[in-house]
Structures are given as C-alpha cells and as structure tokens.
Amino acid sequence: MNLIIQGSDIQNNDLRAIAKLAQASRIDRITDEAFRMIDAQPQAEIPAYCEKANLDYAFVPAGKKLTDFGLISMDMDSTLLAIESIDEIADMHNVKPQVAEITQRTMRGDISFAESLTQRTALLKDLPQEALQKVYDERFRLSPGAEKMLKHVQSIGIKTMVISGGYTFFADRVKDRLGLDYAFANTFEVQDGKLTGQVLGKIIGSTGKGEILKKIREELGLSKEQVIAIGDGANDLKMLEEAGVGIAFHAKPILKEQATYSFNHIGLDGILNLFE
Structure with a gap:
C-alpha cells in the first residue's frame, strides 16, 4: 500500500513524522506538493495528524495506475x-x-x-x-x-x-x-x-x-x-x-x-x- 500526502505547504518534519507513523520504507517525491510513501500501513493517528498539518492523505494500492x-x-x-x-x-x-x-x-x-x-x-x-x-x-x-x-x-x-x-x-x-x-x-x-x-x-x-x-x-x-x-x-x-x-x-x-x-x-x- 502507498500513502499519498498532498498539500500546498508540506514540511519535511511532517513528512518524516507521517512516514514513521505509517512505517513506510521510503518517501518518493511526486511534485513539490505531493509525496508517495512506499509500503505504508494505515494507522489511526494518521488522519488526525494530517488534518492538523493541513494535508490530504490517501492510501492507494501499489501499482494502481x-x-x-x-x-x-x-x-x-x-x-x-x-x-x-x-x-x-x-x-x-x-x-x-x-x-x-x-x-x-x-x-x-x-x-x-x-x-x-x-x-x-x-x-x-x-x-x-x-x-x-x-x-x-x-x-x-x-x-x-x-x-x-x-x-x-x-x-x-x-x-x-x-x-x-x-x-x-x-x-x-x-x-x-x-x-x-x-x-x-x-x-x-x-x-x-x-x-x-x-x-x-x-x-x-x-x-x-x-x-x-x-x-x-x-x-x-x-x-x-x-x-x-x-x-x-x-x-x-x-x-x-x-x-x-x-x-x-x-x-x-x-x-x-x-x-x-x-x-x-x-x-x-x-x-x-x-x-x-
């Protein structure tokens, strides 16, 4: 599962914190306003963290085009x-x-x-x-x-x-x-x-x-x-x-x-x- 994080002002510390929560194996940059976290696991804390940081998140099956x-x-x-x-x-x-x-x-x-x-x-x-x-x-x-x-x-x-x-x-x-x-x-x-x-x-x-x-x-x-x-x-x-x-x-x-x-x-x- 991939975790897509998107927002107009994404901070590196937020990316690292979310990746740690999701136990992602790595973070790939899609654009300046979008990042893909590989091998991410859904966790209850992620929605609340993203809401506080004004970020949108989406768990998307790997390989979905x-x-x-x-x-x-x-x-x-x-x-x-x-x-x-x-x-x-x-x-x-x-x-x-x-x-x-x-x-x-x-x-x-x-x-x-x-x-x-x-x-x-x-x-x-x-x-x-x-x-x-x-x-x-x-x-x-x-x-x-x-x-x-x-x-x-x-x-x-x-x-x-x-x-x-x-x-x-x-x-x-x-x-x-x-x-x-x-x-x-x-x-x-x-x-x-x-x-x-x-x-x-x-x-x-x-x-x-x-x-x-x-x-x-x-x-x-x-x-x-x-x-x-x-x-x-x-x-x-x-x-x-x-x-x-x-x-x-x-x-x-x-x-x-x-x-x-x-x-x-x-x-x-x-x-x-x-x-x-």
Missing part, C-alpha cells in the same frame, strides 16, 4: 466549478440568501434534492433568460486544478462527464468549453423570455446521478472499478456508489464518510498524483 480507469464523472457546482451557479443566478434576482440557505440544507442532506431544486427554481420565477448568460459570462470560475486534471486525463483517453443537479444552460456550456464527453443536468422552463419557476421533466437528484453514471459506464463497457466519481454534497452519494473510486472534494461530512478519498486542501489535479 491512472490508465486503469476509463471514465471520470464529476458534479458541477462547487466541484468542477468553484461556484454554485443557482446561487449566482439568484443573486441576479435578489433572492440569493434564500436560495443559498436551501442549497446548504440540501448539501448537508437535511432535505431531499428534488424538493430543494423545486423550491429554489420557484424563487427564480420571472427572471429574464438573458440573466443566465450574464452569470456565465461574468461569474464562471473553474475549481483549482480542474483544467490541468482534465487535459491530462483526456490526453490518455479517459472519458469525462459532468452530472449536475443544476441546469443544462450551464452544464452544456461547460461541456463544450472543456471538451467533456457527456453532460447531464436539469432544464429550466422558459416562456416569453422569462423563467417560469418550473423544472422540465424528471429532476436529476442523487438517485438520478447514480442511474446516469451506471448507464454510461455500462454503455462504455467499463467495470465499476474503472470509474472515478467526484462530488461535494449529499446528492452525490449515489454517484460515488457507482464508482470504484469516490472522491469527496472540499465536501460536506456526509459525503466524506462514504468517499474513498477526501480532498480538503488540494485542487482537482490532486487526482493525478494518487496513481502511478
């Missing part, structure tokens, strides 16, 4: 993107505090995603459709490391997909902009150039995300072990369950508890350092 995977599936808001697009739309309609509060309750798992999206979309009634483009033009922001990660995995033939509980207006543009292979999201109803406050069709929530990932995975002829899924909230639980590796990215506790690995301090490009 990034090329072993064929698909990476990502949540969009607060995962692939560093914004919650619906909150930014709400800001244009002067209802951001109300929408943001519902968003946080949803990510914690306090209310169902379908009910949450219905409530938040209703608050956007009568917003001019042009406001959506304004949000995209002015507030679009990728999460740290997203572009680097995507360029690398795409260069080695891994398929990329976003499955969002947000809206197709943004997911489709993200797909085109980043060259993703698939994008799935919910659709606003628009009449006379304004949002009606309704969502068209079946809402993609936690269960839907899992179903979509499983469907695409099977279409590609991939096993569960060949899939990486990345999310940040409760509505990503089912998606992570359909993947061999689930990554909680700056996530809520409910998702961290179920994920294979948690990234609390590093960007999405940290995925590239996990595997040999």
